[in-house]
Amino acid sequence: MPHPASVPLAPFQKKMLPALLALAIFMQMLDVTVLNTALPSMARDLNTSALHMQSVIVSYVLTVAVCIPVSAHLSDRFGTRRIFMAAMFLFGLGSLLCALSSQLSMLLVSRVIQGMGGALLTPVARLVLMKSFRNAELLRVLNYAVMPALLGPILGPLVGGYLVQYASWHWIFLINLPFALLSLFFASKWMPNYTETPGKLDLHGFLLFTGSACLLTLGFELSGSLASPALSGMLILAGFLLLLGYKRHGTHKQNALYPGHLLSVRTYRIGLSSNLLSRIGMAALPFLLPMLFQISFAYSPVQSAFLLLPMAISAMAAKPFLHPLLNRFGYRSILLSNTILIGLLITALAFIDAQTSTLWISLHLLLLGAANSIQFSAVNTLTMARLRPYQKSSGNSLMAVNQQLAMGLGTAIGAMLLRYGQALFGASSVQTATTAFQFTFVIVGLITLSSAFLFRRLHAMDGHNMTQKQGA
Structure with missing residues (x-):
């Protein structure tokens, strides 16, 4: 294949490729976040317990996690345009089947199909951009393409809440179809079909x-x-x-698939393990909080969505403060103190109940969202900081898989603890149901706090090369 610099792209094509990646990322982020506020309503319609609905989230993120490792191999072998269009078709088909599901088992199969497509969309589209633009242009193009990812967590809960309350939960999947059809049309017209000689799949x-x-x-x-x-x-x-x-x-x-020498890099090894453990607590919250608000507090889906909104807004607003904080205090101090803060904030959710002011809950989640944003932006950059050029491709792929697994495990563990809490305290009244949630928040918060012991193994100068670059 010719070098990207020599690939002739029409001016309109160069504009459309970043827009295509932006659309793919937006679809995925909207799909992930729109679902949470809809789960209690979906459970009622499917005649199942709301505590079994975590499988709807886990089945998707687990499928994404196991399919990400083969995305590059498939793109090299069959071409980027073919794989992207096949992935978009699967994502759209899975969305349609989700909307048509009348039983939980059918919904789970449909989510697996959707996840198979979702796993390939972003990696393949990002690969196309990397092969189509020079390095000097790439940062600007990627920044433009990932901007919609910041809107997904804000719009998702609101869209989900309004659709469930004023239409039906089926529409949270049907809204994907116009985006999928539009993406298929754009890809067929303007996406290059880059191929490479594929290496042997492990x-x-x-x-x-x-x-x-x-x-x-x-x-x-x-x-x-x-x-x-x-x-x-x-x-x-x-x-x-x-x-x-x-x-x-x-x-x-x-x-x-993932060479053993990756784990010989100390900061990568610590970053990967601490990222997994600390994400489990935060990954449980998008499942637990809408359940708490709608089941125990009897809030409507829209009220629940607006309570979650501050967490998403503060996550976006906190990003400009990351580099100054890292330059001033260093990675070790920020990650250690911020992990403790997040763990305490999650544990403190055990003290809210139906009588707690919504303003106080909003302020609590506002601080939690900001701390979470700083945490994972910092740990992601630190994890990749010391990798050699030949390690970055496989290292980045493993980190993406690690994040998806943390989301799946966090949701599964949160649901598991909630069931244990109900077995211990009962669920016959609002008070006992709330107590089960409080029990869950305490344990999940302690899990997050335990990851601070991993961050203690960092050295004071770890990540210094990254802050120097950022401050330059």
Whole structure:
């Protein structure tokens, strides 16, 4: 394939490619965030418990996690335009099937189909931009393309709340269809079909890695059911054994899916493990908070959505403060203190109830959203800070998979703890149901606090090369 600099792109084509990536990212972010406020209504319509609806989230993010590793291989082999259009078709088809689902089992299968498409959309579109623009143009183009990702968390809960309250939950999936059709048209007209000679896919490593991810997540999913503790324990144990098998495979396999030398980079190893552990707490909140507001506090979907809005707004507003804070205090101090703050804020959610002022709840979530934004922007840059050029592609892919797994595990663990809380305290009244949520927030907050011990292993000068670049 010719060098990107020599690929002739028409002026209109150069404008459309970033817009196409922006549309793909916006679709995904809207789809992820629009769902949360709709879950209680969906549960009633599907005649199932709201506490089983975490599977709707977990099935999607887990599918995304296991499909991301093959996105580059498929693009090289079949071409970027073909894979992007196939991914968009699957995402649209999955959305349509979700809207037509009349049972939870059908909805879960539809979410898997949707996740197979969603896993490939953003990586393939980003790859097209990297191959189409010179390095001097790339930062500007990528910044433009990811801007809609900041709007998704703000618009998602509101769109979901209004659609559920004034139409039906089916529309949260049907709104994807016009975007999907528009993207298919744009891609067929203006997306280049870049191909490469594909390297050999590490199928053995892929099966070990994805098998481990699936078994671990499924094990935590089932552990919330008091009827199957032995089965869930066996699944979790099998998942850890497969993970150990992959670690050995990655160390000895020359072209492993994720080479073992990645974990020899200390800041990458600490960043990856702490990112996973600290994200579990925050990943549980988008599932738990709408449930708390609508089930225990009897708020409407729209009221619930507006209560979640400050968290999304402050997450976006906090981003300009990240670089000055890192320049002033360094990565270790910021990550250590901010992790403790997030853990305490999550734990403090146990003190709110139906009589708590909505203004106080909004201020609480405003601070939590800002702290969360600073946390994960900082840990993401630190994780990649010391990787060599030949490690960045696989390192970035593993970090993206790690984030998706954290979302799945966080949701599954949050639902599991909520079920245990209901078994301990009951759910026969508003007070006992609220107590189960409070129990869950305390445990989830403690899990987040425990990740501070991982950040303590950082050195004071870790990430200094990143702050120097940012301050230059």
